[in-house]
Amino acid sequence: xxxxILIGGKAGQGINKISEIVxxxxxxxxxxxxxxxxxPSLIRGGHNFNILCFSDKRIGSIESKLDFIIAMDExxxxxxxxxxxKDGIIIDYKKFESLGRNLNIALSGAxxxxxxxxxxxxxxxxxxxxxxxESILAAKKGYDSQERKFNLVKLxxxxxxxxxxxxxxxxxxxxxxxxxxxxPMTPATGLLHELASKQVESGHMVFQSENEVGAINQALGAxxxxxxxxxxxxxxxYDLMTEGLSFQGxxxxxxxxxxxxxxxxxxxxxxxxxxxxLDIALRxxxxxxxxxxxxxxxxxxxxxxxxxxxxLSEEFNCLSxxxxxxHLAESEFSSDRKPNKIxxxxxxxxxxxxxxxxxxxxxxxKFGNTTEDAEIARVSADNRIxxxxxxxxxxxxxxMIKIFGNKNSKNLIIGWGSTKTVILDAxxxxxxxxxxxxxxxxxxxxxxxxxxxAKNVILVEQNVTGQLGRLIREKTGLKIDKRILKYDGRPFTxxxxxxxxxxxxx
Amino acid sequence: MKKENxxxxxxxxxxxxxxxxxxxxxxxxxxxxxxHEELCMVTDIGCHGKTFDYLNISGIYGLHGRALPTALxxxxxxxxxxxxxxMGDGALYxxxxxxxxxxxxxxxNLTLIVHDNQxxxxxxxxxxxxxxxxxxxxxxxxxxxxFNNPFNPIRIALASNVSFIARCNxxxxxxxxEIIEKAINHRGFSYVEIIQDCIIFNPEMNNKDKMMYKxxxxxxxxxxxxxxxxxxxNSKAGKIPLGVLYQEKKSILTDKWPQxxxxxxKGVGWVKR
Ligand SMILES: Cc1ncc(C[n+]2csc(CCOP(=O)(O)OP(=O)(O)O)c2C)c(N)n1
Ligand code: SF4
Numbered sequence: 090x091x092x093x094i095l096i097g098g099k100a101g102q103g104i105n106k107i108s109e110i111v112x113x114x115x116x117x118x119x120x121x122x123x124x125x126x127x128x129p130s131l132i133r134g135g136h137n138f139n140i141l142c143f144s145d146k147r148i149g150s151i152e153s154k155l156d157f158i159i160a161m162d163e164x165x166x167x168x169x170x171x172x173x174x175k176d177g178i179i180i181d182y183k184k185f186e187s188l189g190r191n192l193n194i195a196l197s198g199a200x201x202x203x204x205x206x207x208x209x210x211x212x213x214x215x216x217x218x219x220x221x222x223e224s225i226l227a228a229k230k231g232y233d234s235q236e237r238k239f240n241l242v243k244l245x246x247x248x249x250x251x252x253x254x255x256x257x258x259x260x261x262x263x264x265x266x267x268x269x270x271x272x273p274m275t276p277a278t279g280l281l282h283e284l285a286s287k288q289v290e291s292g293h294m295v296f297q298s299e300n301e302v303g304a305i306n307q308a309l310g311a312x313x314x315x316x317x318x319x320x321x322x323x324x325x326x327y328d329l330m331t332e333g334l335s336f337q338g339x340x341x342x343x344x345x346x347x348x349x350x351x352x353x354x355x356x357x358x359x360x361x362x363x364x365x366x367l368d369i370a371l372r373x374x375x376x377x378x379x380x381x382x383x384x385x386x387x388x389x390x391x392x393x394x395x396x397x398x399x400x401l402s403e404e405f406n407c408l409s410x411x412x413x414x415x416h417l418a419e420s421e422f423s424s425d426r427k428p429n430k431i432x433x434x435x436x437x438x439x440x441x442x443x444x445x446x447x448x449x450x451x452x453x454x455k456f457g458n459t460t461e462d463a464e465i466a467r468v469s470a471d472n473r474i475x476x477x478x479x480x481x482x483x484x485x486x487x488x489m490i491k492i493f494g495n496k497n498s499k500n501l502i503i504g505w506g507s508t509k510t511v512i513l514d515a516x517x518x519x520x521x522x523x524x525x526x527x528x529x530x531x532x533x534x535x536x537x538x539x540x541x542x543a544k545n546v547i548l549v550e551q552n553v554t555g556q557l558g559r560l561i562r563e564k565t566g567l568k569i570d571k572r573i574l575k576y577d578g579r580p581f582t583x584x585x586x587x588x589x590x591x592x593x594x595x
Numbered sequence: 596m597k598k599e600n601x602x603x604x605x606x607x608x609x610x611x612x613x614x615x616x617x618x619x620x621x622x623x624x625x626x627x628x629x630x631h632e633e634l635c636m637v638t639d640i641g642c643h644g645k646t647f648d649y650l651n652i653s654g655i656y657g658l659h660g661r662a663l664p665t666a667l668x669x670x671x672x673x674x675x676x677x678x679x680x681x682m683g684d685g686a687l688y689x690x691x692x693x694x695x696x697x698x699x700x701x702x703x704n705l706t707l708i709v710h711d712n713q714x715x716x717x718x719x720x721x722x723x724x725x726x727x728x729x730x731x732x733x734x735x736x737x738x739x740x741x742f743n744n745p746f747n748p749i750r751i752a753l754a755s756n757v758s759f760i761a762r763c764n765x766x767x768x769x770x771x772x773e774i775i776e777k778a779i780n781h782r783g784f785s786y787v788e789i790i791q792d793c794i795i796f797n798p799e800m801n802n803k804d805k806m807m808y809k810x811x812x813x814x815x816x817x818x819x820x821x822x823x824x825x826x827x828x829n830s831k832a833g834k835i836p837l838g839v840l841y842q843e844k845k846s847i848l849t850d851k852w853p854q855x856x857x858x859x860x861k862g863v864g865w866v867k868r
Contacts, residue, residue, distance in 0.1 A: 267865035268671060292868070294854040296671060303664040306657065310637065310668020313655055315866030336658050436866050440652035441635045441669075441676060449647065449656035450640075458605055459648050459656065528700035561851065 090145050092154040092239075094200070095169050097138035098161025100131055100181075103193040105121070107159060108421070109141045110197045110214055112250055114206060116423055119244030121148045123510070124421040124582065129273070130359045136164050140322035143242055149387060149422055149510020153582040158205075159196050178203065184234055191227035192357045194219070198231025205240040205422040208232055220372045248425050253507075254279030256388035257347055260395025262291045263431045267316040267555065268343075269295045274323040276361050277349035278417035281321060298398035301326035305333030312342045313448050317399060321347035324366045325356070331373040334408055338378020338473070340448040343438075345395075351413040352578045361578030362416035364506055367556040370412045371530055379477035381409040381484070382530040386491075386509025391417070392428040394527065397487050399434045405480050406438065412529065414551070417507035489528035490535055498522040499541035500594050503536070505529065505557050507580070508549050514583040515590055526557060535566040547571040547593045551580070561570040598627035614765035614791045618710060619649055621763075622679075622774035626652070629779065635676040637666040639691075640842060641717045642793075643710035645730035647851060660690025661697055663707060667848075670703045673864025674849040677779060678705035685715040688724040688748055698784050699755030703848040706778045706785040711748070711763075712793035713800050713828070720796030724748075725799055725828045745754040749823040752786050753816070759785035760841040761818065764807050765792070770837065777812075777839060783847045790835065803831060812839040 094111075096104045105126070112122045120143045142152040151497075154174045160166045160181040173179065180203070185195040194215060201211045208229070215228045233408040257280050261269065271281045285295040296515035304320050312318040322330060326349050337344050350371055352363035370382045381401050385394040391413070398409035439446045447457025452469060454460050494502075494516050504512050505526040512523050524539050526532070540546055541560075547559045548569040553576045558569045573589045575581055601623045609615045626634060636654035638647040639662035647656040657665040666680035686824055687695055687709055698707070713730075715721040721734040722741040725748060730741040752760045759781040763771040771789060777786035792801040806826070819841035826833045849855040858864060 231690075267868070270668075270671075283697030292854060293672070294852060299693060302661065302665075302726070303694055303697065306661040306664040307668030307671060309657075310655060310665040310670075311672035311865075312668075314635075314669055314864045316672040316864065318672070332658055333661075340655070342655075438671075440762070440864070441632075442673065442864065443632055444652045444653075445651055447647070448654075449659055451656055457656075459645075464753070555726055 092099065092143055093154065094141045094157040094159060095138055096159040097151045097165030097169060100128060100135050100137050100162045101134070103190070104137055104139055106193045107197045107200070108141050110218065111141060111200055112421065114201065114210060114214060115143050116248040116250055118241055119246035120145060120241070121246070121248055121534045122250065122421070122423045123148050123150060126389070126419050127358050136168060137335065138165065138169070145210065147425070148514060150514045152584050154584070157200065158385065159200055161192055161196065162434055163571040172209060178234055180235070185227070185230065188227050191224055194224050194227040195231030198228040199235045202232045203236040205237045209560040229462035239580045242485070246425050248423045250421050250423050251388035252279065252419060252421050253388050253391050253413050254283050254419065256391035257395050257411060257413065258283040258287060260392040261273050261399070262287060262293065263392065264396050264434045265317060266293050266319055266399065268291065268318045269306070269321065270298055270308045270311070270318065271321040272298050272301050272304050272326060274349055276325045276351055276418045277321045277326070277347060279418050280347055280349070284422045285319060292397065296318045298477070301329040302333070305330040306342055309333060309337060309340065309342045312344055313441070315436050315438070317434060317436065318343040318402070319347060321349070323349050323351055324353050324369070327366065327369060327373060327563045330376070335374035335376050335378070337408045338374065338376060338380070339450050339452070340378065340379035341406040342448050343406050344408050345398045345402050346408060346410045348410055348412050349418050350412070352576070358578040360415065361505065362414050362551065362580055363576060364414055364508070364556070364575070365553070367412065367529060367552070367560070370482060371560065372408050377523065378473055379407055380530060381407060382412055382528070383409065384412040384506040384527060384529050385417070386419070386506055386527065387424065388422050389424050389426050390429050390527065396432050400432050401480065401483070403434050403436055404483065405476060407480065412506065414507050422510065440553045444450070458575050459586060481489060484528055484531055487528070489531070489533040490541070491525045491527065493523040493525065494521045500551055501539060501546045502563070503546065503557065508551060511581045511583055511586055512549055515587040519591070520588070521590065529557070529560065532564045537560060537567065540565065540567050545594050547573060547590060549573045549586070551575050598623050601626055601651050603651045607643060607649060608793055609646060612640070612794055613644075615710060616766050617765050618708070618771065618789055618791065619646060621768045621771035621775060622646070622708070624655040624768070625704060625775035625779065629677055633675065634678045634679065636679045636681065637662045637669060639682040639686040640851055641686055641715070643681055643683045646681050660686050661694070662686065663686065663691055663694040666705050666707070667701065667703045669700060670705055671855070674704065674855045674859045675862055675864065679779070680705060682707065682709050683716070684713060684725045685723040688746070689751065691723070694831075695751065696755045699752065700804040701759040701848050702784045702845060704782055704784075706775065706787065708775065708792050709787055709788045712797065713789045714793045714797040716793045716796050720793075724784070726797065727829050729798060730799070730839050732792070745828040747791055747823060747828055748788060753819055753823060753841065757786050758783035758843045758845055759839070761786070761839045762788045762835070762837050762857060764804065765789050765836055766804060768857045770809065774839065781842060783845065800831070803835060806831065806833065807835045807837050810836045810840065812842060814842050816841065833845055
């Protein structure tokens, strides 16, 4: 069973609360949920909606056709009626207009009744969340307004909800990160807020810098002293940081960077999603220096890969970039998989406080003294490249790619990052093998082998030019002709992607 | 700790006669009063930045215009280090001016030393925000020189609530050393503006010693504003007051953060938390 529920209203009306309440009950019954958040860049008014999809099986995407529309205003009905399935249901605000700001609670109650939950399940959660008479009355009023249509039985699955931002924060805290430094920029801000709220319990520090140029230089200064340090930003802020990334390459001060993409160029579509920053993650910054770029595909991978990023940075005194996007950062995923064992991150380098330790943005000799000597310059450059070879070997102990679907299929899909879960949903029951690229730099040698085994290779990315495709071509010499690219800021839906994929193997 | 221990055997490449030698000497005199292993410098890019290779203490040779945020980062990483940032007038007042204003706001415990030679010297003498109008450089309209008026950095520091503001003459080694020592001992963001001649690129503004006079340590903001206005950086008219132009006790960045206060009390950085 699978249902696809749109919840819409004006910014500030509290649609997220409906998703939250209903999701919490659903996962407590062992169902898998996925909640997509669609909102323009404004604070009050406008039109925001969530699509909450749930199923008795694992799920990580939405469908384009709706089973329910939960409307907090008329605009929601008008905008989305065209996508309602034939037997779809609209539950709107009209009966509850007198409830004011408790409208969202009433609509939660109404939806819970239609799904077939008992009233006490609803009241328990409302009590826990709000604990006031008005809210309980609103929930009851909503509940009583509907008839039961479904009867959801309890399942045995142990499911947890996590967003990508929450998961990266967990990965950082698991790594015993000391400092997080950032300047606000959607959709990277989620991590800033998440880590800021966790300062008391975990003891790390979150510093809001004057700007991204300040942030990156502060981070390098702090990391020099031995603090495990991370910065977070989106494309525009990353651009401002790139001189600092280049400085990192020369000074070899360890650093972890979280790059959370949104559609560009320019200010672009600030609150929407796109995988258009792989190129700059791989190469942003002048000069040639090694780095790591990892793109987790779901929150559990965010926890694991952020931990790996910290390990790699300390092991090799290098820059590790965690590449995410709005869709992964802000959607609420559910999972029954436990993350891998936490790797301990050790600071082994010399830090100031005892002897003389020097780090520099100039070319330098082994004591950190500035030099313009031709021989030292050549040897240092060779050393930086030799280090990258070691990094590449070391990464082999981590999962750099994953293979899903029919392992014997000749139809090979290649994708990365936030498209992982929608690809998994789209190939369910079909004859596809899916290769998820997780390490973008270094790139796994397995990719070429898999491509050579396949008959049809299909690239799936959320950008205009197929940035992963280009990277693969550069590293393997193999060009991928079949490409499914989406670049309107909205994520793929499972049914549309499935249709596109099937077209490519006809 | 002995002053000689601060020396390196790196060959100095400043022009013969450059007052940077004198500033380096003042810095060494001042630093000899502190524990060398607790010192950490961050230098910027420019002639002044070469100090990095000439001082035998830990540190970072950072990016142009960014020594200040890098130094602030060092205090975030270990509030027990004694942090110094060295910047030029081009680096701080042009490329990095935003960081200066915010350092006033954050009030980190560090000392900023500015080598103000009223010129971008390492890039062969263009006008900086403290260069005089009419300064003829290779980057200006031929013969007309620099069009803009300089700004007054002391005024900016006052407006940014910088908690320690001092000005020195590079040629007065003893006085400069004393002021740097006071700046390091000040708990908070200490800003030391050192008037320095560049004997190669802006000789017109050299030799201002006659305009300079020393003032008593001051902690009155009104008086500080008057002192700031005595010289506009634009000419060799007026008087140039030297000394601690303004000093104020207030809570520093470390005091506000429970995490950093804890590190400070334990005498460690994050690495040993
Ligand atoms: C981002 C960046 N822009 C420009 C430069 C080139 N640059 C190097 S030194 C310098 C000027 C230094 O002037 P100042 O800070 O006044 O120091 P001085 O050489 O006068 O001591 C500039 C612009 C650079 N290194 N980095
Ligand atoms: S160019 Fe000017 S500032 Fe630079 S070393 Fe020579 S005299 Fe000194």
